[in-house]
Amino acid sequence: MTIAEAQAEAIKFHALLRSLPDRLRGIEDFGLNVEALKDANVAGQAVSAIDAVTWQVAVP
Amino acid sequence: MSKLVVTSIGPASSVQDGGRPGSQRYGLVPSGAMDRLSLAAANTLVGNELLAAAVEIGPFGASFTARGGAVRVGLAGASRNADIGGRPVAFDSSATLAEGETLNLGFARGGSFSYLAIEHGIEGEPMFGSLAVNARAGLGSPYPRPLQSGDELKTQAASGIAERRIELPASNDAPIRIVFGPQDDEFADESKRLLTDSEWKISATSDRMGYRLEGPAIKHLDGHNIVSDGTVNGSIQVPGNGQPIVLMPDRGTSGGYPKIATVITADFGRFAQISAAGRSASRR
Numbered sequence: 296m297t298i299a300e301a302q303a304e305a306i307k308f309h310a311l312l313r314s315l316p317d318r319l320r321g322i323e324d325f326g327l328n329v330e331a332l333k334d335a336n337v338a339g340q341a342v343s344a345i346d347a348v349t350w351q352v353a354v355p
Numbered sequence: 356m357s358k359l360v361v362t363s364i365g366p367a368s369s370v371q372d373g374g375r376p377g378s379q380r381y382g383l384v385p386s387g388a389m390d391r392l393s394l395a396a397a398n399t400l401v402g403n404e405l406l407a408a409a410v411e412i413g414p415f416g417a418s419f420t421a422r423g424g425a426v427r428v429g430l431a432g433a434s435r436n437a438d439i440g441g442r443p444v445a446f447d448s449s450a451t452l453a454e455g456e457t458l459n460l461g462f463a464r465g466g467s468f469s470y471l472a473i474e475h476g477i478e479g480e481p482m483f484g485s486l487a488v489n490a491r492a493g494l495g496s497p498y499p500r501p502l503q504s505g506d507e508l509k510t511q512a513a514s515g516i517a518e519r520r521i522e523l524p525a526s527n528d529a530p531i532r533i534v535f536g537p538q539d540d541e542f543a544d545e546s547k548r549l550l551t552d553s554e555w556k557i558s559a560t561s562d563r564m565g566y567r568l569e570g571p572a573i574k575h576l577d578g579h580n581i582v583s584d585g586t587v588n589g590s591i592q593v594p595g596n597g598q599p600i601v602l603m604p605d606r607g608t609s610g611g612y613p614k615i616a617t618v619i620t621a622d623f624g625r626f627a628q629i630s631a632a633g634r635s636a637s638r639r
Contacts, residue, residue, distance in 0.1 A: 301534045301619040308621035312392065315399040315521065322448055322518040 357424035357513065359473060361506040362457060365415025367468075367562070369488035369501045370477060370508075371604075373406030378483055379585065379608045386487040386494065387604045389468050389563065390624035393432035396521050397472035400429030400449040402514075408479065408486040409472040410502065414463045414630060419471070419508075421452035427474035427513035428458065431521070433466025433628060448520035449474075451513050465526070466628035475511040489605050491564070531626045533591065533616040538581060541613035542593070546573045550591070550599065550615060557629050563605040566626075572597030575613060583611040589618030589626070603627065 296304075371394065374387020388394035388411055395405040403409075409429075410419075416435070419428075429449045430437060437444040439458050444450045446469070452458055463469060479486045479496030488495030498506055539547060549571055558567035579595040586592075590602040592612040601618060602610070618626050 296532050296534055296619065298534055301532070301621075304532070304619055304621035308392075311524070312395050312405055315395055315405065318522045319399065319519045320522060322520050 357426050357510050358422050359419045359426050359428070359452075359508045359510065360422050361502050361504055361508070362418045362420050363504055364417040364502050365413055366501060367413025367415075368417060369411055369490070370408050370479070370495060370498070371411040371487050372408040372485055374487050374604060375483050375485045382608055383483060383494075384489055384492060384605055384608055385588075386485070386489040386563075388470070388487075388624075389604060389627035390432055390466075390470070392523070392624050393468065393628075394470045394472075396431035396447065396523055397429040397470035400431065400447075400519055400521055401427055401472050401474035403429075403472055403474070403476055407472065408477045409470045410477075410508070412460065412463075412469045412471060414467050416459070416461050418457050418459045419452070420457045421454055422507075423454070425451055425453050425513035425515070426510060427451045427516075429472040429474075430469065431472075431523075432469035433463035435463055435469060436461035445520065447523060449518045451515070451518070463630070467630045468628060473508060473510045474513055478509040487604075491605065527625065531622045532619045533589075534619060535616045536614070537584075537617075538613035539615050541575055541577065541581070542573065542615050543576055546575075547615065549573055555599070563603050565600045565602050565606060566629075568599045568601065570598070573599060573615065579612055581611060581613050583609040586610045586614070587617060589620070589623050590614045591616045591618065601626065 371388040374385040375383060376385060378385055394409055397409050398405055398407045427449060430446050434446040437460050439450060439452055440456050482494050482496055486496045488499060490500045493499050535547060550573060553570045555568040555570040558569050561567050573593050574597060586602050586606050586609060588604055591599050592610050592614045593599050594612045
């Protein structure tokens, strides 16, 4: 990657750091993130086999 | 005064913060957290400054007990089994230990370093503006060395506010991105392709000073000694054996091996989290 591209990525990274306070949520306010579950391999194939739509939390 | 007492802890665990930026001009290694995003996330959970001092916990387990009052903590970085007195605690969230309660943390999963931030911060005497530990240089506070059982981290009583969790971007297994240079002219194009097109294993001898990469040997065009010059986090230097070393926060301030490339800032923490024997690929 070029230096200019690396600098652009660094700027995005620091923007992510500054955005962290906006990413706080209440501990009980928990929408299930199926992609993160897959990444963590918590339930392995069992999670992969389930239609992600059935896991979505209904938005009032 | 509340404090968190280290009841058990493995190697490679120490107090780290944003380090000592700008200190390299004095020959002082910057140190600081291996994974700044995780440090900042842990601190955010308990309302601290993003790069305030926290406990950087290496791959092995650890436990901490609250004494003198309740202590509120934020956990982020490599996830682990965690509980307070048998009560499960999630990573990327905050939790409060009542007086006498113990937080137990298991082995790191999916990374090497976890961060435990303490609400109101860790009390210590900044050395060159930072509490970050560099054991080789004898720098850091409250202990200028890795943490040991019995160490006490003093703080203020927990605020009692509601616990939080933090939503972080999904983990990313993409190749680690690099920029060639500053001495890539010491290598043939074939050697540079070897760096980007090979899969590399992190050696078990890696530490906070440098991660040794194991893979095909990278040949120099004209010897492996250069006039020493400055290093940065992520400098990839190639010594005589052709096995690259990626320089980490406790690196030397200058190096005399040619640096073929540099890990970009945005990917440095992700690279630092690759565990020993874990595999890494780079991308130009």
